[in-house]
Amino acid sequence: MKLSKNLTKNIETLKKDLSSFDVIFHDIKLKNKKGVLVFIDSITDKALISKTVLLPLSNQNISGVKGIKKALINAETEEITDYDLALDTISNGNALLIIDGLSTAFSLGVKRVEKRAITEPPTSVVLKGPREGFVEDITCNLSLIRRRLKTAKLQIENLSIGKQSKTTVCICYIKGIVKKGLPEKIKKRLKSFEIDAILDSSYITRLISDHAHSLFKQVGTTEKPDVLVAKILEGRLAIIVDGSPVALTLPYMLLEDFQSPEDYYTSVYKTNFARFIRITSVFLSLALPSFYVSAQLFHLQLIPLPFLLTIVNSIKGIPLSPSLEMFFTLLIFEILNEASLRMPKYVGMVVSIVGGLVLGETAVNAGIISAPALMIIALSGICLYTVPDLLQTFSLLRFLFLVVAGTLGGYGLILGLCALLIYMVSFETFETPLLAPFSPLVKKDLKDSVYKETLFGLNKRPITIGSKNKTRLKIKEKVNEKRTNR
Amino acid sequence: MTSLKTRIIIIIVSFCFLLFFSNDFGIIDIEKTAIITAIGIDKKEDEYEITAQIALPEAKNTSAKNEKSVISSTGSTVSSAITKIGSISGWYPKLSFCNLILINQSFLDENIINLVNYFTKTLNVQDSTLIAITEDSAKEVLKTESPLDDLSSFAIQKILLKKTGLNNDILETDIKTFSIGYYGKSGYSYLPYIKTLPPEGEESGNEKGGNELSKQNASSGSEGQSQSGKEKQNLFDATTTLLFNKGKVVEKLNKEETFAVNLMTTTVNYSTLEVNDCVYQGEHFNVLLDVLSVNKKISLKFVDNKPFVTFKLDVFVKIDDQNSINTDLNGQGNSFVPEEVCKKAEEDLKSNLKRVVEKSKSGVDVFDLIKKLYRHHYKYYEEYKESILKTATYDYQITFHGQQKEI
């Protein structure tokens, strides 16, 4: 529908569609014409309206579309003839200037956004390296990226998704570096559905994923602009959603979650040791409870005799079977974990103390659970926090493995692991294997996997991602003869 | 098709959960298991009497002290008797932790492999389980209280395992070594012979002399030291070794001979050697030597198609203690070893070795000569496999080295 030349008609229709109390219809008197400025009080900057719209219009003799446009000193002035677009403009927080006798209205960028300060994201705290984190405001997030990538090749494509929310979703990548065909594929997918609202980037994750029921992540996430930029520079594509501090990166590989931002800011020795610790911890976290149960139920011979006697000592009088004891201890751990996340911080502390110390100690003393079981669950729980991005998936897998161990024993665990590996090696997102560069083996990409090379060693972009431009570090001039590590 | 896959997965997961929560599908878990640490085999009329020593940990106490329970049962075969232990005790007899098998000497007139074979065949017993013959009934030995450990089987293991102690006068054997020997080319194997030593104050009766200088090892020394206020506790002696040919006892080695074999065939660490009646500057005295290191070699050569065996042994020693009043000897410190002492030690060791060689001629391949013949002189194997022990010429090149010069 087009806007009418008749101001009254336009205003009547708008009043019908925008019947909220915070919608302001402000009358303006020009030289020989009437006009109305329509905006939503709660999301517009009234000072900006006065400065860039009302003041210029009141001081000059203005007529005609060109004259009005010339008079307005707002940087985001746009002519609008479509009624629906006019409605969207107002809903977005802009002001709409409608002049009697003109079928063209003016959209004026006077949006006011409430935003929180840029802080360090709580999920990826670093000792060394940038501490900035994304916020909910997309313009702010884009500015954080732009500040780090001052190149004209940085492409930011804007999409509006959500029938009701009209959420701004931006696709960022560097032309010539991004995996060939990926932006088009993502845009196609993003346009392929119609949804009411996008309230967080996780909605996009679900919508563009290949496998809806998968237990594993299919899209990488980060709250840190430095990490996002590093990933874009590797040939990935980023999706930033207005209202969400979590940016998405594609394609995703499991290995990413083991790479901490700090790995690239500290010495390689420390990094390699930390990665070894992370991988071992995740494995231990998954294997410890299940192995302990299967050894107790099926394979006593695997436990050294002195340790076995200690176990037998501690489990005497425990009313539950080894598997159920471990299951319920793990369940209590998960409950405490969930509760401490949801509760206010000061109560959370209390929950940790009550849960960790009082409950555990009392349960052991009362003979409900044994001390080794408690210790194993505690260790397993802590281990998983070394790679927080895998927390959701692996805490579920831990339960699954525990059930398998309690039912089928050690061979069951092997079969379970085998099934999991078969699933994982055949799993792909956007034609990128989940377990790359280990399976399929990409030798050159192993330089930043379990083992991390020095910066000079990482001179090529990962092959798995499939960037067109392969080199990211070139030695222009040999200035240090002693340097050997290339 | 996804739905079919999903259905299959749901059925499997549900089944797992059902088993998991019911936890009652015939498994025998840790609480229904008797952890057997040792097995004793005795003869009771025509049947086997099996005694199992079971570790019973104290509830709510993770200290090192463990109680034991000794249960016996009889059966026409070893396996049936072991199974009966399960029905008597109500626990499943778990043999994986059985580290010791004691066989009463009453079985020595039979082929001992008949007993060992059960343990080699079953996968539930580790091949590394130690075996020994007992003078007293195996049941009594397992019931014995020992100051070395709460469990007598652990005490015996401490004595038998060379890795853990200073026991160079004991030849340890496990199921695997015994079987390899039995089924090997020579059919030779050996087992230590365990005697229970009476508590202090009672008649000793063992063949051990009362040499005051002797740095007594765990097997035979400090009897009943920690007995005060406790019930009587015994120690064990395993320095006698029984030599078997095709599973039958042929010869017996005493402590000194066992030590000589150990020195010649195994790695000896932290050992001591008694040399009695040494003469230095006209004075007779006894010396205890510390063995620092040993270079040894048993070589088999054929000279003019005749087997020739050389025992070459270089022992590096220092004096640990001596009862001489000679000031030269006392003033030199322990590193000085007079040549006379070395010569006496060489003579003693040589005579011990010679005795062992004489005993080996009755068919026990103590020094693996038949094995050497087969592996390195295969062309002579058929000709000499039966006679090599008797027909070989033996040469002994034994030298003790110590600091000879006086400072």
Next chain:
Amino acid sequence: MKKELTVRQVCLFFIAFMPVTKLILMPSVLSGFSEQDLWISALLTGLLDLLTIFAILKLYKKHNLSFFDLLKVHFGKTVKNIVLILYFFYFLIKGFPLLIEQKNYVNLTLYETAPTILAFLPFFFVVLLICITKVRTIGRLSDLFFLITVFSLLLVFILSLGSLDFGAILPIGAFIKKVPIASYYSLGWFGDGVYLLFFLGSFELGKKGIGKIVISYLISLTLVILFLIAFYLAFDSIAHRTLFAITDISKYSTVINNVGRVDYISVFGLLLVGTISISMPVFFETQILMEVFPFKKRIYPAIIATTLNLLLISLLNDYSVVLQNIIHTYFGGLFFMFSNLIPILLLLLRRKNDKPKN
């Protein structure tokens, strides 16, 4: 079009999956015949496989066709289907003793106090999962699992080092007359070259492809032979009485006295790899069913092949050991024909440029 496998994956397939099936019962059986010369028997059979692999690779270079297309082009669809069905039964017979061996090993060494059926039944679920997957997944699993095989075997070697009697392997050649008999018995465990026949068409051979694959097979054969030697050095005269070599060989290490059965890390590692390895005959049975019958989805032939194997194992459970013996004693000729002879004879086929006959 991008092929499902790379030459590297084919190479790693041999290193990862070829040795594991030969480490459980085969050492004991071979030492029963040729005692300390058991490794020579294995070497002979291994070299026969190597020759087969070389022939298959030459065949691929000559025709550049998959095995199915090769049969179709030269003999027509009917003959192709008959040959494939014969191969289906061959895989069924080849897989049976391997499954039984794994089942007995798992039950006897890991499940002393648990119901037998419980331990092995879920294995077939994983077999089904493997059969549903594509050749590409097998390639990727090879990339991952070769590390497990190599690590596990290294751990076994290191742990067993202290208890080896290095002279036990002497004199070499004392049982040379019995070596061919032992080799004949080992045919059931070997014959891995035939897998390559079914991988034809799934990978691009490239310039040095033949050399790389042959070398990789030699590496895996070396691992097997080293294990056989270590096994005999550890058990000497009781080697033929030691049924499950892999569990026993490294348990005498002093490390085990201190920290428990760390050697089970390698046992579990090899069991993990072994799960894929002994599923391979069932995987190829599925491939054959898919090729011969007009199934639209892979899950149907996968279910048929898995169920057939499960039924065989369940119904013949009571006679399994006897059957296992019969297969190794009397079916050596069959194994030789299907694993070695047919692939080598295929090399005689002349090159045709025609497309497959319909």
